Amino acid sequence: MRLYEKTLVAEIRNRQYDKTVDGVQVLFKPVPDAEPAHLDPRLLRVIQEKQKLFAGRAKRGWCLSGERYRPDKITYDLTETPVDCEERLISIQGNHKIDLYIYRAQNAAAGCPILVYLHGGGFTAGDIHLFGCQMKLIAEQSGAVVLFPEYRLAPENPFPAAIEDGWGTVEWAYKNAAALGADPAKLMVAGDSAGGSLTNACVLQDTAGIIKKIMGIYPAWDMSDYRTQAAYTWCYDAYDIVEEEKALAYSRIDRIKSGIENDPESSNSLYLQGKTSTKDPLVSALFAGDEALKRFPETIIVSAEYDYLRPSSEYAAKKLQSLGVPVRSIRYCGCDHGFLDMLGTIVQSEELCLTIADELKKCKAADRA
Secondary structure, three states: OHHHHHHHHHHHHHHOEEEEEOOEEEEEEOOOOOOOOOOOHHHHHHHHHHHHHOHHHHHHOOOHHHHHOOOOOOOOOOOOOOEEEEEEEEEEOOOEEEEEEEEEEOOOOOOEEEEEEEOOOOOOOOOHHHHHHHHHHHHHHHOOEEEEEEOOOOOOOOOOHHHHHHHHHHHHHHHHOHHHOEEEEEEEEEEEOHHHHHHHHHHHHOOOOOOOEEEEEOOOOOOOOHHHOOOOOOOHHHOOOOHHHHHHHHHHHHHHHHHHHOOOOHHHOOOOOOOOOOOOOOOOHHHOOHHHHHOOOEEEEEEEEEOOOHHHHHHHHHHHHHOOOOEEEEEEEEEEOOHHHHOOOOHHHHHHHHHHHHHHHOOOOOOOO
């Protein structure tokens, strides 16, 4: 089975291609064993299994514990060489501490890059149990030091707690990189979904330019109501899918879309709790002014084909490109929001870890204007 998975990952890489979409060059990562406009066959099975697993839950409605404890989200350790993991408590702003996990391959070279990874989970869920295997694989494949903070979660800790912890971790990483055997001038920040929003927020606070590269994975660039967004248009026409799989694909898109539609006011948000607007740039970086966006470092934006957030992410790439920011866009075909959560089941999750590792290996100590 492992050899089969490696073959599929290699096939994704062998078949990937570039195409210009709305003026932006996009690197397409095709499904390795399906035709275009189809869901990945492994994802198709997962969706069908989840529908059965959560059939009763739909009647009970949303609950916080159901988001934090997900029996359907299982990851596997795919590393083949030793990777050390150290757990530390670090101080944030001198008034509280958070848990930090530090991953380093035993053969990591001195002066290697350093990655701060900010996990997704709607600002209310996500922890080392869901993302530890991914961090371990990235550390093994990149030779970088990988830091994973368990930032404070809402609703117990609403905005801006997660941003404070994310940025505090970035500052800690920069100050302690040399002691960790890494080069502080090769600092990269990455995050998926809500973690993509936190990554952008860190850049907006980085007046000294210590972050050299960021990578947003199906990132939340815009959490405002799409029905009031004038910069770009959201519609189902953006998603090309065969008729027989349309209902399943739309069900995955609607997971995120319905959250926007049912939570138009920030006062209803477990994360924001009325403390700011969804149009606050620290929440939705698309609303930052041009001068702030021009300061973004090299940016890689990763999208899933059947994800509500894809149109806003691709618009963000176009916007950054127009401002002269070095930006690249990657689209994983046949996938939906959250596919990184299924390492060992969805082969694109493994391939994405390798892509993150590739970006770390290319990380240079370049100056930002």
